[in-house]
Amino acid sequence: MDPVRAREQFLSEPLEERRSRIASNFSRISSEIHERRPAEAVTDLLKETEAFCDWAAPEERAAELKALLPQLKTALETWRTVWPRMEQREEFRLAVAREAALWAKRLTALAEGSASR
8 A cells, every 4th residue: 555545544543543553453463473474474564553653653642652652663663674584583583472462452451541531
């Protein structure tokens, strides 16, 4: 998909859906790693999630999420950069999958907490 169109589509979604989408992507990252998906599929998903974090941060109203999104973007960028040369190392794969699953849980909890306010 065209990056400009993807951005417009993402930003047209309600805030709650954006939060859920980011959390869902972290869950997908973990799953794709466990499923041993090709490196390109994983890096594409990392890049997409990185963009979501970048686009969501300026409009995020929940303080904790607003502060967290740039940190997540940095982590995703790091994973994406090293993935092609590190993906064959089982310890690295499992560490990234575990971290992504933890972020998915935390983001889901934060999103649900923010939505109820």
